[in-house]
Amino acid sequence: GAVVSQHPSRVICKSGTSVKIECRSLDFQATTMFWYRQFPKKSLMLMATSNEGSKATYEQGVEKDKFLINHASLTLSTLTVTSAHPEDSSFYICSANPRGGKNIQYFGAGTRLSVL
Amino acid sequence: GENVEQHPSTLSVQEGDSAVIKCTYSDSASNYFPWYKQELGKRPQLIIDIRSNVGEKKDQRIAVTLNKTAKHFSLHITETQPEDSAVYFCAASTNAGKSTFGDGTTLTVKP
Secondary structure, eight states, X not given: OOOEXXXXXXXXXXXXXXXXXXEEESSSOEEEEEEEEEOTTOOEEEEEEEETTSOOEEOTTXXXXXXXXXXXXXXXXXXXXXXXXXXXXXXXXXXXXXXXXXXXXXXXXXXXXXXX | OOOEEEEOSEEEEETTSOEEEXXXXXXXXXXXEEEXXXXXXXXXXXXXXXXXXXXXXXXXXXXXXEEXXXXXXXXXXXXXXXXXXXXXXXXXXXTXXXXXXXXXXXXXXEO
């Protein structure tokens, strides 16, 4: 149980294009999902907290117009990197907090974004 | 906001030895402290967690201790094996659910 699916696992795109990443909780309902960015050999940096049916809460320094988050249902959250640039290349990971799960987070497998 | 410090950043042990990783946190409201293991290019995997109403928790070769007064918690791995080699992250979170992660410890277990 408690499986989080994240797609795509790897994406290569041209500078200026937009990329959408999906995060799905497969066997539980997630009232809250989190989006992280991880640089090589570094820790997970929280970008935003996504709550179903409401606007995402972004961490300081994260551009909300650059990283669009939609949490349309209790099992799906999407992150769209708009007008991607090479500096947006990174490993993006989502996690989901089950309803009633008392802070436990289950992570997706991550998306490796490379912007050319 | 919460600040989590993790030490050491790298740790190398001989197979069969024990490994200890320590974390400190700053927000006294934090009440949930998970530990994650992350292999290269993979997702973080929860290996053990502890809540603020408990001082110690053990699961086979892995144990976690929590000192709320001092605001620190530690991961203990006994009888280490080469497959324990990975990056380990501690985290602290409050009832709001948002977690703050430590910078990670790269553990290498030499056969």
